[in-house]
Amino acid sequence: MTRSRTLLAALGMAVVLAALAGRMDLFVRPWFVPVVVAMGIAVVVCAVRGTIEPSRRTLAVLVLPVAAAALLTPQRASRLTTNVLPTAPIAARIGDSNALLDGDSPDVTLLDIAVAEQRLGPVALAGREVRLQAIVEDPGTVTRLAMVCCAADARPIRLPVVGSLPARGTWVDLSGALTAREGGVVLLVDTLTVIPTPDQPFL
C-alpha cells in the first residue's frame, strides 16, 4: 500500500479509535456514534482495498477536523456551556425517554425537566424529588448544553435554583424538590456536591 493510502487509512483508524475511547460523544449524539465508527472502518477498508491515491494537499485538508478534535477535551468543551447566548429550550428530541414523564426515578436531566414542563406545566411537577448534574451559570441558575443532532446545534437548557451555589463554571450534583414559581419550574436545593467535569458535558 502506498504512503498516501496508508495516511488515509490512518485517518479512518483515528476516527474509530476516538469513538472507541468515547471522544465522539463530545460531538454527536450517542445514536450517531456507530454511524461515525462505520464511516471510519469504511475509510480504512477502502483505503486498503482501493486504487485511488489522494494527494498530499487533500490529506492535509482532511486531517484538519481530526487535529481540531484531538485537543478538545471535555473540560475545554464544558467551558462553552456558560458562554452561549440565551435561547429557548429544545421542544423535543427523537427517541428520548424522560425520567420525569416515564417513572419515579429521581435521576433526571435538565432536558427531562424542560420537556416535562412544556408537556405538563410547572404545577404538575411541583413536589417531585430530583437529582441532576449541571454547571453553575450564575448565583441562581444552573445549565447544561443539549445536542439535538450534534454539537453544532447544541442549545443551553437552564433551570433556576434556590440555594447557595458555588462559583460560575463549577460542575455540581444537585438534589432537591421541584416547585412552581413565577410561571416556571424552580429547584429547591437540598444537597449540593461539587463534581469534576463529566466525560460527556453535553446532554
Next chain:
Amino acid sequence: MAGAAIALGPLLPGALGVRAGAINLTFVALVLEAMPFLLVGALVASLLERRSGLWLLAGARRFPRLAAAVSPLAGIGLPLCDCGLVPLARRLERAGVGSPVINGFVGGAPLTNPIVIVSTLVAFPGRPEMAWARVGAGVAVGLLAGWLAPRPSRPVSPGLMSGAGDAPVPMPIREAEPHCCETDRGLVPGDDRAASEGGLETPSVVGASKPSSPRGRSARLADTVVGELIRTGPALVLGALAAAVLKNLLPASMFTTLNGQPLLAAAVLMVLAFVMSICSQADAFVASSLPVGPLPRLGFLVLGPVLDLKLAVLYRREFGGRWLAGYAAVVVPAVLVAVTVAATMIR
C-alpha cells in the same frame, strides 16, 4: 499551519480560547455529521450505474418535462441528508440529464426526504401543518429552481476549495464499465474521467484489478468511497470550517428581537440557516426552539436544506460559482415567497 492554529486555539486563555473552542466543536461536529451521509450518497450514486439506475437515467433523458416535474419528490425514496444528495446531483449532471431535473432535484429533494418529514412532525407536536407546509414550500422551490436556475456545469478553474491535487498524476481511464452510463449516443464519461477533465483531484490508479472480478468489484466500490472523500471531502471540511467561524462570530441576539416583523424575521432566519449549516434531519428541532412565528421558522426550515454555507462550498466545487450564483438568485426569493404563502395557508 492552519491545522495547528485550529487545534491549538482552544488552549488559548480567556474568552479567545472559549471562542476558539466553540469554533472547533462546531467545525468537527458538522464534519462528523455530514461526512457519512456524503459517502453513503456516493454509494447510492454508484447504484445509478446498475441496470435499474441506468433505466431511470434514460427515462429522465427521454421524458425531461415529466422528470423535471417529479424531481423535487425524489427525496421520498432517498433518506439522505442534503449533503448526501450532492454526489447524486453530480451523477445526474455527468449522465447528461437535463438541467431542470438536476435543479429541481437539488432544490426540492432535500425537503421531501422521509426523515426530514418525520423529524419535522416530531419537532412540532400537534402541528403537522408545519411539516406539510415545509414539504409544499420545498416542492414549489424545487419546481421554480428547475424552471429558472441555470444549467449546472463543471467549474473551469480549480482551486483548493475544488479539491485540486497539488501534484496531478495522469490517470488511466479504466476499461469496460466503470463509472460510465449508456446514453442515446453511447457512453457518457463518469466521475473519474470528469475529474481529470476538470482539473480536479486526479487520482492515480495503482494496480487496478479487472472490474468484472470480485477483487475488481470491491476495488471499484472502494474507489467510489475514496473518490468521493478526496473529491468532495476537502470542500465539506472547508465549508464546515467557514460555517463554524461565522456561526460563532455572529451575535445570536440579532435573531431574537424580530417577532413583530415576520418578513424581516424570515429573511434574518434564512441568513441564520445559511450560516449555521445544520443537517436537514436535525434543523426542525432547532427551528422549534427559536422564539419566532411560523413564517420565520419556515424560512429557516426551507432554505437550510436547499442552500447553506456548507452546501454552497460543495455546489461551487461541483457546478461552479456561476451556477451557484444563478441558483441562489432563484432559490432565495423563491423560498421567501413560498414560505410566505405556506405560512398564510396554515395560519
